[in-house]
Amino acid sequence: xxxxxxxxxxxxxxxxxxxxxxxxxxxxxxxxxxxxxxxxxxxxxxxxxxxxxxxxxxxxxxxxxxxxxxxxxxxxxxxxxxxxxxxxxxxxxxxxxxxxxxxxxxxxxxxxxxxxxxxxxxxxxxxxxxxxxxxxxxxxxxxxxxxxxxxxxxxxxxxxxxxxxxxxxxxxxxxxxxxxxxxxxxxxxxxxxxxxxxxxxxxxxxxxxxxxxxxxxxxxxxxxxxxxxxxxxxxxxxxxxxxxxxxxxxxxxxxxxxxxxxxxxxxxxxxxxxxxxxxxxxxxxxxxxxxxxxxxxxxxxxxxxxxxxxxxxxxxxxxxxxxxxxxxxxxxxxxxxxxxxxxxxxxxxxxxxxxxxxxxxxxx
Amino acid sequence: xxxxxxxxxxxxxxxxxxxxxxxxxxxxxxxxxxxxxxxxxxxxxxxxxxxxxxxxxxxxxxxxxxxxxxxxxxxxxxxxxxxxxxxxxxxxxxxxxxxxxxxxxxxxxxxxxxxxxxxxxxxxxxxxxxxxxxxxxxxxxxxxxxxxxxxxxxxxxxxxxxxxxxxxxxxxxxxxxxxxxxxxxxxxxxxxxxxxxxxxxxxxxxxxxxxxxxxxxxxxxxxxxxxxxxxxxxxxxxxxxxxxxxxxxxxxxxxxxxxxxxxxxxxxxxxxxxxxxxxxxxxxxxxxxxxxxxxxxxxxxxxxxxxxxxxxxxxxxxxxxxxxxxxxxxxxxxxxxxxxxxxxxxxxxxxxxxxxxxxxxxxxxxxxxxxxxxxxxxxxxxxxxxxxxxxxxxxxxxxxxxxxxxxxxxxxxxxxxxxxxxxxxxxxxxxxxxxxxxxxxxxxxxxxxxxxxxxxxxxxxxxxxxxxxxxxxxxxxxxxxxxxxxxxxxxxxxxxxxxxxxxxxxxxxxxxxxxxxxxxxxxxxxxxxxxxxxxxxxxxxxxxxxxxxxxxxxxxxxxxxxxxxxxxxxxxxxxx
Numbered sequence: 001x002x003x004x005x006x007x008x009x010x011x012x013x014x015x016x017x018x019x020x021x022x023x024x025x026x027x028x029x030x031x032x033x034x035x036x037x038x039x040x041x042x043x044x045x046x047x048x049x050x051x052x053x054x055x056x057x058x059x060x061x062x063x064x065x066x067x068x069x070x071x072x073x074x075x076x077x078x079x080x081x082x083x084x085x086x087x088x089x090x091x092x093x094x095x096x097x098x099x100x101x102x103x104x105x106x107x108x109x110x111x112x113x114x115x116x117x118x119x120x121x122x123x124x125x126x127x128x129x130x131x132x133x134x135x136x137x138x139x140x141x142x143x144x145x146x147x148x149x150x151x152x153x154x155x156x157x158x159x160x161x162x163x164x165x166x167x168x169x170x171x172x173x174x175x176x177x178x179x180x181x182x183x184x185x186x187x188x189x190x191x192x193x194x195x196x197x198x199x200x201x202x203x204x205x206x207x208x209x210x211x212x213x214x215x216x217x218x219x220x221x222x223x224x225x226x227x228x229x230x231x232x233x234x235x236x237x238x239x240x241x242x243x244x245x246x247x248x249x250x251x252x253x254x255x256x257x258x259x260x261x262x263x264x265x266x267x268x269x270x271x272x273x274x275x276x277x278x279x280x281x282x283x284x285x286x287x288x289x290x291x292x293x294x295x296x297x298x299x300x301x302x303x304x305x306x307x308x309x310x311x312x313x314x315x316x317x318x319x320x321x322x323x324x325x326x327x328x329x330x331x332x333x334x335x336x337x338x339x340x341x342x343x344x345x346x347x348x349x350x351x352x353x354x355x356x357x358x359x360x361x362x363x364x
Numbered sequence: 365x366x367x368x369x370x371x372x373x374x375x376x377x378x379x380x381x382x383x384x385x386x387x388x389x390x391x392x393x394x395x396x397x398x399x400x401x402x403x404x405x406x407x408x409x410x411x412x413x414x415x416x417x418x419x420x421x422x423x424x425x426x427x428x429x430x431x432x433x434x435x436x437x438x439x440x441x442x443x444x445x446x447x448x449x450x451x452x453x454x455x456x457x458x459x460x461x462x463x464x465x466x467x468x469x470x471x472x473x474x475x476x477x478x479x480x481x482x483x484x485x486x487x488x489x490x491x492x493x494x495x496x497x498x499x500x501x502x503x504x505x506x507x508x509x510x511x512x513x514x515x516x517x518x519x520x521x522x523x524x525x526x527x528x529x530x531x532x533x534x535x536x537x538x539x540x541x542x543x544x545x546x547x548x549x550x551x552x553x554x555x556x557x558x559x560x561x562x563x564x565x566x567x568x569x570x571x572x573x574x575x576x577x578x579x580x581x582x583x584x585x586x587x588x589x590x591x592x593x594x595x596x597x598x599x600x601x602x603x604x605x606x607x608x609x610x611x612x613x614x615x616x617x618x619x620x621x622x623x624x625x626x627x628x629x630x631x632x633x634x635x636x637x638x639x640x641x642x643x644x645x646x647x648x649x650x651x652x653x654x655x656x657x658x659x660x661x662x663x664x665x666x667x668x669x670x671x672x673x674x675x676x677x678x679x680x681x682x683x684x685x686x687x688x689x690x691x692x693x694x695x696x697x698x699x700x701x702x703x704x705x706x707x708x709x710x711x712x713x714x715x716x717x718x719x720x721x722x723x724x725x726x727x728x729x730x731x732x733x734x735x736x737x738x739x740x741x742x743x744x745x746x747x748x749x750x751x752x753x754x755x756x757x758x759x760x761x762x763x764x765x766x767x768x769x770x771x772x773x774x775x776x777x778x779x780x781x782x783x784x785x786x787x788x789x790x791x792x793x794x795x796x797x798x799x800x801x802x803x804x805x806x807x808x809x810x811x812x813x814x815x816x817x818x819x820x821x822x823x824x825x826x827x828x829x830x831x832x833x834x835x836x837x838x839x840x841x842x843x844x845x846x847x848x849x850x851x852x853x854x855x856x857x858x859x860x861x862x863x864x865x866x867x868x869x870x871x872x873x874x875x876x877x878x879x880x881x882x883x884x885x886x887x888x889x890x891x892x893x894x895x896x897x898x899x900x901x902x903x904x905x906x907x908x909x910x911x912x913x914x915x916x917x918x919x920x921x922x923x924x925x926x927x928x929x930x931x932x933x934x935x936x937x938x939x940x
Contacts, residue, residue: 019375059826061379078382079829086830092823095928096845106831137928157831 008071016065085154261324409775493595520602544578592768743813769867
């Protein structure tokens with residue numbers, strides 16, 4: 001089933017579905033992952049992303065569908081025969097074994113001599129920067145260090161695939177930031193195909209080559225970080241990845257326009273709806289222009305500043321559109337806001353740039 | 365959701381199976397072995413009791429006639445109400461006393477908490493019969509108090525049974541309640557204080573709700589222990605007949621096995637009922653203590669601490685006094701008339717002598733080894749090798765706790781002493797005593813094992829599998845070392861109980877396989893009370909010595925464990 005020409009995908013899923021008694025966790029997922037890719041499964045709790053990862057790992061068995069790795073159907077293979085390494089949310093480091101023994105754990109059953117194992121362990125610990133902790137026990141390490149031991153242990157037998165189940169969620173923000181970068185670097189250097197499950201959209205945007213956004217057991221969108229952020233295919237993706245303002249609107253008679261209250265706005269092209277049918281318009285807070293310059297721009301409006309929230313590099317304004325009072329959130333660079341010399345209660349011109357104003361079928 | 369769910373509505377219930385590997389074969393063999401052991405030594409014998417209760421003394425099927433006779437013969441039927449009465453009384457008294465004691469141990473700054481905790485555990489080291497003997501030496505017709513004051517409290521009968529059961533059950537209730545009171549979150553008390561709640565209000569709204577499951581559990585455990593106990597009512601009950609002694613009378617006294625089986629089945633009902641209710645309630649329990657909880661550190665309250673010290677000292681002092689009486693009575697010429705010291709009662713000129721003590725020690729040691737291995741591997745099989753058999757095997761594993769020892773013993777006679785049965789090879793051997801002890805005390809060992817296994821990261825086996833390491837290697841290199849403290853605790857539990865049990869073995873000891881606890885009963889029956897006391901002392905001493913050895917072993921284990929158990933592992937905040 002390899003595609004004509006290039007190498008077969010590292011992982012291919014065809015119609016994978018899973019139910020737990022009456023609850024359907026996955027509704028037929030199909031996906032192809034190229035060798036060396038870093039993929040994130042992103043979604044809220046209960047969307048099925050972890051179940052999907054565990055099916056790929058063979059730790060959960062699907063009710064329907066096929067899992068292939070490098071062109072080989074592995075659907076009926078037990079985990080031990082699938083050739084992957086996995087890092088769990090809890091790390092699951094063996095507390096009674098030293099860091100070195102943990103990393104060596106998967107090597108010791110492979111008929112390697114002690115010298116080779118020792119060299120491989122040192123190599124991996126050096127790779128994750130923990131060479132001097134080899135003889136410590138996991139409990140003597142910090143959370144971030146434990147994380148890296150788990151990574152080294154998973155990578156020791158040189159697996160073809162690395163699976164990461166929310167690997168950073170148990171760490172504090174600063175460590176998480178650093179490890180994001182480290183894991184990505186390591187993955188690039190080793191070229192190992194990686195699938196990471198996360199509910200943190202920022203993490204997915206920062207790390208992935210491609211993001212698989214999941215909701216209620218289905219894939220909502222697959223795409224690169226910029227694509228998923230800029231061109232969300234569904235309101236769910238728009239809401240889940242980044243901040244988004246939604247406006248209830250009615251499609252106008254002329255295509256490409258919609259009315260919010262009494263104001264007619266032009267939105268992104270490519271969305272058609274029957275005149276007078278309900279639609280939803282969406283725009284990100286940083287895409288709203290505020291101030292005198294907005295007056296001349298297309299889709300210019302006026303809004304009252306309901307509240308001002310200082311957030312360091314930028315300031316978040318809660319706006320109420322003049323006339324119908326629809327609420328909007330708007331992020332303005334802190335310096336730019338200072339230059340406007342306005343405060344709460346002020347009425348300011350704003351503009352919703354048509355190329356940023358997305359349109360979706362109405363969401364309830 | 366609604367549009368797409370139609371597409372998956374026809375998803376098959378079956379999952380796509382994995383290829384069978386060598387590991388799976390081993391896993392299934394373990395499940396099979398475990399199932400056969402429980403089937404052969406628990407389920408089958410119990411079914412024999414049920415069946416025999418439906419047969420007449422001539423072996424013909426007579427339906428419920430035995431039950432009709434049981435309930436309509438006032439002399440025998442009285443044993444039911446008697447049993448319920450003494451068990452309920454024992455439950456109320458024990459749990460009330462133990463709650464105060466446990467509270468003092470865990471929530472106050474009372475001095476000598478360690479010593480008082482250890483002292484209250486003394487009854488665990490003696491057959492239930494021994495506390496009854498001790499009470500007789502003090503309050504009996506020829507007891508110390510009766511002789512010196514001339515006042516006979518009439519200890520024989522319900523009064524004596526309840527007092528002996530309170531003794532016997534006290535440490536069990538205390539362990540549960542102390543654990544419940546110990547597991548609390550100090551933040552709840554801080555919150556109550558900042559909200560201005562009075563100590564009484566805090567007690568009623570924070571303390572009691574926090575331990576209600578522990579209280580319920582303690583009640584059921586005590587009730588079950590009391591209603592199934594044989595030793596104490598046998599020694600101190602006099603003419604007051606309870607169900608456990610009634611089984612003994614029917615079987616040993618009148619050779620009426622069918623009626624013995626009938627009483628056994630009826631005795632199973634309250635025990636099983638108590639067990640089922642307890643399980644249902646326990647299931648509702650949620651974790652009060654989370655990783656972010658702060659342990660409650662008791663504060664000094666001189667007045668409160670001193671009152672509790674007085675309270676605990678009275679209880680502990682009474683216990684120590686009773687055991688001291690047994691010790692002294694075994695060492696003097698004739699209690700309570702001639703207090704000249706002598707060791708002659710330790711010569712054991714009757715009932716097996718030291719032979720029975722060695723037998724007991726051997727049986728207890730082997731019970732500890734076999735029982736620990738079986739419960740731990742069984743717990744692993746049920747907990748980690750998820751198969752369709754896991755549910756039934758779990759139920760079978762927790763069943764023994766509600767099977768009274770007398771019933772199990774009778775079941776073993778029916779199973780292993782049946783004419784022409786190949787199972788008879790076990791009869792009259794130490795092996796059958798070991799098997800009966802292992803099964804009798806199976807549940808606690810099993811639950812301890814499953815609890816320890818549940819506390820381990822569920823992904824250990826998955827990590828092993830992903831690295832291509834077979835499960836049995838991970839079991840040996842990771843699971844067993846981490847669970848070592850629990851494994852040691854389980855084996856100690858088996859050993860101590862096998863040393864003191866009477867009810868499960870009374871029917872199946874045979875010439876050559878006499879046991880110490882049975883010897884105490886026989887000596888007491890024969891009027892050799894001083895020798896009975898001497899044997900009791902030896903049983904308790906053995907238990908204490910072994911317990912001390914275990915304590916040393918445990919210290920070794922802890923020291924080894926300390927190296928890596930420096931901190932609790934990371935708890936994930938959210939799992940999808």
